Each structure stands twice: as structure tokens, then as C-alpha cells.
Amino acid sequence: MKIAEFRSHAHELVDWMADYLEHIEQRPVKPAVAPGDILGKLPSLPPVDPEDFHRIFGDFTEIILPGMTHWQHPSFFAYFPANSSPPSILAEMLTATMGAQCMSWATSPAATELEERVMEWLRGMIGLPDTFTGVIEDTASTATLCALLSARERASAYRINADGFPAGGRFTVYCSTEAHSSIEKGVKIAGLGKSSLRTIPVDATYAMNVDALERAIAADLKEGCTPLCVVAAIGTTGSTAIDPLRPIAEICRKHNLWLHVDAAYAGTALLLPEMRWMIDGIELVDSFVFNPHKWMFTNFDCSAYFVADQEALVKTFEILPEYLKTAEGTRVRNYRDWGIQLGRRFRALKLWFVIRTYGVSGLQEMVRTHIELARSFAENVRETADFEILAPVPLATVCFRYHPRGVGDESRLNSLNSALMDRLNAGGRLYLTHTKLGGRVALRLVVGQTQVAQRHVAEAWSLITSTARDL
């Protein structure tokens, strides 16, 4: 493609992008496609001869777009959001254009130094102590794996990196039964073994039971295990439960365990000073992750990982083959040594654009609005006789169910709510997902879209109630 053609196609696409965002509500949130539908429309062999851009783009609109779930739709209430915003998209256009690979300072000095500065901004914006150092990882799963590996290395005096696991002995890791699956995945990848992961029971609010944690650690010590790490959830994925950080941190200090905080979704709410109660005790924590790519208007992927002990992180991952040696040496940050991958995308640019475009106050206002909208939805649920709330609503996620009078059987209620969700999602006017809390199917409504407004939440509520009563 010649640059002149690129220029004209790019202009067309920018218009298409603006139209897409402006009229997104006219599309079904979730497509009506069956597995294999799209695959069947794609030729099994690549083209041998060059194809015209308009043909390619035509197929994008005809084949791909109708098979997409529209995550930026204001009636997307499923999972957790992966919200984006115009400034973030603009930055990604620049990032893609420069196509820089930001593995070391020398390969992209400005990208490295911007990342350093933006992570300092972010640290202050969410109220972390300024003793923490930040780095951008692709996802929270990766950040949590980095935490487990650093914990493993620090506890073994970096011997496992050097020689592998010694015979005998066992490190144990702790999280609540409601913690994210990425912890189990990380424990497996880190070579600790799934059977070393202790899932600690939760209390009535689905937060970790601290006494049970203390008992589990004591039992493992008695068995000759070495308790290694606790992963506390600030905002579980199921119901956004908040594990009590300070008491957990005190136990970790007492027994010399690494404490990692998984705040993948909820971390964005820390922009609001009135939400910082969630991280009381943060000064005792070893590492912390949250995803600006979930709720902070920064398109996927962008995960902010903060550590108290920068040296433990870098010592775990650093490598220096001859072909990567540069004149600056250790006077600069080489982010390839701050995580798993060598090559890195330039992710700091979109964060910089987003933070500057909205300002801290603008971001706070959007997040505060989402929390208020979710709380008013929860109020509606509470005030309606044939619906009920199934978990506390500290953030912008509401777990609820339809519970018509006279239906007491739990399995009947579960199938009723699953049917309600399927009917709602098939309609294409909204999208929500479910979880199970104490064996009960809970519908989850998460308010977090960049363009979501009061009317979308109100429409969702009226659609949910009318669909339920029609079942």
C-alpha cells in the first residue's frame, strides 16, 4: 500500500470509527451467531494475488462486524468492562503508526521515561504510598504471575531461578475461594503446584475469613511447608467482595509472607478518596495490580503493576545476553527486566492521553457516576418484591436475582435465572452475565461503560423486570 493510499484509507476509517461510536446503540450488544458461522464465511486459503482495500474493508463490515460483541455499547453490563475512550483510541493510532518495540531504554527512550512518569502519576492518583514503583504489564494475570515468581525467588534467595526446585519442602499460597482463576494459573506456571494453593473460606460478604487464613498458615507450618504468599482480592470477580487488607497484611508480616493485592477491576475506584478505605494497610503490601483496561477508559491491554521492592522484581527477571547490551547499562530502566516478555508495546502513551484529556477530576466524576448508577439500580432491586440482592454493592457491580413469590426451591430459582439471562442476552438490547454465590445463580450487572447514562440503566431494569414476568 502506497503512503498516498494509506492516507486516504485512514481518513475514511477515522470517519467510520466516529460513526461507529456515535451510532453504536443501534447495534445488538451481542451478535446472533452460532459457532462456526464466521469461519464458514472465510476462505480456507489466503489470497495469492493482492486484494483491493475496499474489498477487504467490505468484508470487515459484512462478515466480521456482525459477529462481534460490542464491548463499547453503553448497554454492555457483562463481565467487567473493557472500556475505551476517544483519547485512548487516538493514542493507539499513533502507537501503531510508530510501531516501536519498547523492550529497553535504548529501543524507545521516550516510551520508557513516559512509562516511568505516568506510573508515578497513577500511583498518586489511586493513593498508593510513594515507596511503590510501577510498570505496565499486559494483563493482571501476568502481573500476578510476576508477583508469585518474585515471592518464590526472594524466599529462596534466588536459588530456584538458578538451580530449580530443591528436593522436598513445599511453598504454599493462599487466596479466598472467591479469588480469580489467574491465581491458580499463576501457581501452576510458577511450578508451585496446584495442590499448594489453599483456598480460604469467605464470610457472609464473600470476603476472606482472616481467622481461617491464620489457621491454614499454622497448619501448613506444622506440616513442614513454607507459607510463601497471600493474594488478597480487592474486588472479587464474582461479587466485588473486599478482603480485609490490614489484618491479612499483619498476618503476612508476622509469618514473613509476600502479600499481593489483586484489584484488577476495583483499583480504578481508588481514584475516589472516599473509596480508599478498601486499601487500609496498603503500606504493608508487597505488590498491587489493577487494570486501567477494565474501568479506566484505556483500551485493552494495560495493566498497572506496583511493587514495594523493585529489586526483587528485577532480580527475578533480569537477563543480559550480549546482543541486548547497551551503552547506558544500568543507568536507565530496561523494562524487559520488569516482567515476562522481552518485546513490549508502547502502552504508556494511551494512559497519558487519557489522564490528560479527562484530568483526574474528570476520571473521578465518571467513576463516581457509575457507582451512583449501580447503587440506584440496586435500590430498585431492593424495593421490588419479586427480586433480591445477593451480595453487598461496594462498587458498580450488582449481584441480584429474580425470586417470584412462592418459588422456594433453589435449583428451580437457578434455572429460572439462567433462563432469564439467556432470554435477555438473545434480545441484543443489553448484555449481562452471571456468577454463583453460595450455590445460587446471581445475575451480575456492571455499570462501567464510557458512554453509559442513567437511561441505559433504567432501560435495563425495565427490560429485566418485564422479561422476568413473561417467563
Ligand SMILES: *Cc1c(COP(=O)(O)O)cnc(C)c1O
Ligand atoms: C479481570 C480480573 C483478572 C484478570 O484480568 P486480566 O487482565 O484479564 O488477566 C484478575 N483478577 C480479577 C479480580 C479480575 O477481576
